[in-house]
Amino acid sequence: MTDTPQLHLFDEATRVTAGDSRWQGRTSPDYWAFVGPFGGVTAATVLRALIQHPQIQGDPLAVTVNYCAPIAEGPFDLDVRLVKANRSSQHWLVELSQGGTDPATLATAVFAERRPSWSHQPAPMPDTPPFDQVKRHPNTHVGWTKQYDFRFVDGPPDYGASATAGPFSSYSRLWLSDRKPRKLDCLSLLSMSDAFFPRVFQARSEVVPFGTVSLTTYFHVSREELATENITHVLATADAKLFNRSYHDQNSELWSPSGKLLATTTQIAYFKA
Amino acid sequence: MTDTPQLHLFDEATRVTAGDSRWQGRTSPDYWAFVGPFGGVTAATVLRALIQHPQIQGDPLAVTVNYCAPIAEGPFDLDVRLVKANRSSQHWLVELSQGGTDPATLATAVFAERRPSWSHQPAPMPDTPPFDQVKRHPNTHVGWTKQYDFRFVDGPPDYGASATAGPFSSYSRLWLSDRKPRKLDCLSLLSMSDAFFPRVFQARSEVVPFGTVSLTTYFHVSREELATENITHVLATADAKLFNRSYHDQNSELWSPSGKLLATTTQIAYFKA
Numbered sequence: 044m045t046d047t048p049q050l051h052l053f054d055e056a057t058r059v060t061a062g063d064s065r066w067q068g069r070t071s072p073d074y075w076a077f078v079g080p081f082g083g084v085t086a087a088t089v090l091r092a093l094i095q096h097p098q099i100q101g102d103p104l105a106v107t108v109n110y111c112a113p114i115a116e117g118p119f120d121l122d123v124r125l126v127k128a129n130r131s132s133q134h135w136l137v138e139l140s141q142g143g144t145d146p147a148t149l150a151t152a153v154f155a156e157r158r159p160s161w162s163h164q165p166a167p168m169p170d171t172p173p174f175d176q177v178k179r180h181p182n183t184h185v186g187w188t189k190q191y192d193f194r195f196v197d198g199p200p201d202y203g204a205s206a207t208a209g210p211f212s213s214y215s216r217l218w219l220s221d222r223k224p225r226k227l228d229c230l231s232l233l234s235m236s237d238a239f240f241p242r243v244f245q246a247r248s249e250v251v252p253f254g255t256v257s258l259t260t261y262f263h264v265s266r267e268e269l270a271t272e273n274i275t276h277v278l279a280t281a282d283a284k285l286f287n288r289s290y291h292d293q294n295s296e297l298w299s300p301s302g303k304l305l306a307t308t309t310q311i312a313y314f315k316a
Numbered sequence: 317m318t319d320t321p322q323l324h325l326f327d328e329a330t331r332v333t334a335g336d337s338r339w340q341g342r343t344s345p346d347y348w349a350f351v352g353p354f355g356g357v358t359a360a361t362v363l364r365a366l367i368q369h370p371q372i373q374g375d376p377l378a379v380t381v382n383y384c385a386p387i388a389e390g391p392f393d394l395d396v397r398l399v400k401a402n403r404s405s406q407h408w409l410v411e412l413s414q415g416g417t418d419p420a421t422l423a424t425a426v427f428a429e430r431r432p433s434w435s436h437q438p439a440p441m442p443d444t445p446p447f448d449q450v451k452r453h454p455n456t457h458v459g460w461t462k463q464y465d466f467r468f469v470d471g472p473p474d475y476g477a478s479a480t481a482g483p484f485s486s487y488s489r490l491w492l493s494d495r496k497p498r499k500l501d502c503l504s505l506l507s508m509s510d511a512f513f514p515r516v517f518q519a520r521s522e523v524v525p526f527g528t529v530s531l532t533t534y535f536h537v538s539r540e541e542l543a544t545e546n547i548t549h550v551l552a553t554a555d556a557k558l559f560n561r562s563y564h565d566q567n568s569e570l571w572s573p574s575g576k577l578l579a580t581t582t583q584i585a586y587f588k589a
């Protein structure tokens with residue numbers, strides 16, 4: 044199913060070329076959002092430039108992406124700089140810009156040797172029926188959302204209710220997969236860490252102007268551990284703690300079907316309501 | 317009590333001078349940690365350079381600090397760059413270095429106009445006795461910890477138990493204040509967002525090699541709202557979800573006594589165990 048000779052749309056969308064300190068990419072119509080590319084794919088493109096970099100060592104540990112301005116349709120440059128390296132970790136800075144103007148995206152990434160250690164997972168995996176027993180959400184034919192298969196166990200998007208009756212729960216729990224299944228790697232895991240419907244839509248049961256401002260994702264497994272899972276979907280949770288003064292947070296967990304917490308992620312987003 | 321003519325030690329420790337794009341600071345022996353300054357004070361020093369910058373607009377919204385290498389005792393430079401600005405937000409990049417070498421700290425910050433909006437706080441404030449009914453933790457006379465007043469309601473540091481009996485809960489809930497009371501502002505709030513005993517010490521009930529690698533804090537109130545609270549202590553929670561392959565996360569909330577969620581923060585840290 045994942046052995047087709049063509050490149051997966053996700054790999055097309057996150058393709059980068061050349062480069063030592065400067066790389067090139069291009070926005071993809073397949074992963075378009077409101078006013079620019081889906082932020083998850085932008086983050087994954089940055090990460091792809093890093094993991095393909097000749098100097099990279101270790102596994103992605105922490106990625107922060109600041110979305111400074113919309114990215115216009117077309118090509119973009121990625122300025123990639125190794126800020127500091129030591130024996131066990133690397134600190135990277137990536138600036139995405141178009142046509143020599145101010146950066147539209149500013150990202151930092153930490154790579155680290157994931158040496159074996161004491162392991163302990165206090166967070167409990169949410170109780171959930173298996174992926175294939177949950178129905179695929181039908182309303183995902185707009186922009187980037189059509190590239191994902193969303194299977195909601197709790198908190199599906201349903202923006203028909205009156206806003207005056209709320210606020211509604213901002214919590215969702217779902218199985219998340221590439222629409223065309225693709226073996227999960229650190230790139231798609233990072234992209235999925237932004238693949239949630241805005242919490243403000245949930246809490247107000249309506250669509251309002253929205254934009255992610257900053258996203259931080261921590262990887263809790265090495266690339267080798269992730270490859271061993273050999274999966275195409277994750278169990279994801281998303282919630283918000285506070286909506287105030289035009290911004291709200293979102294915090295999420297991404298779980299393997301086998302019960303391993305693969306990544307945690309948080310973001311702060313602008314909304315108008 | 318906060319009206320003494322001398323500068324508070326925290327303000328001494330986070331002092332910065334001069335500068336348009338380059339600022340200077342100096343490490344403080346009062347906030348020293350294992351192998352360098354306490355990370356919270358480093359973060360606050362970066363933020364102080366920003367809020368004193370002539371071009372700054374809006375309130376701090378998101379700060380990410382990557383601790384790339386230990387900072388040596390003595391002076392340091394802060395290279396401050398406004399990466400992108402628009403009508404309602406600013407994206408900043410700060411590199412802290414010493415003697416012209418590679419950066420020891422790399423930070424990004426988003427400032428934003430906190431315009432009034434719909435407000436909703438789904439997160440419940442943890443049930444806790446008031447600050448003055450909780451006893452101050454006595455064992456805080458080492459390094460930076462002596463600058464804080466820790467009043468644990470749950471999960472105090474207690475590293476006497478045998479590691480073989482664990483793992484123990486990684487959760488703590490406490491009142492947190494500057495030892496010498498100081499009116500809370502965005503600087504001390506950011507510093508407090510790193511002022512937790514390492515979760516791995518809690519979970520293993522022992523002290524092991526530890527270092528924060530990356531810290532992200534979101535501010536959920538404007539500076540004006542924070543000033544209106546007029547407080548010197550916060551209710552703080554801290555927990556971890558996963559310890560694996562030499563790294564673990566920490567996620568925390570910082571609450572005003574009046575029940576407002578002031579900041580949320582997450583970090584990823586190295587440990588050896």
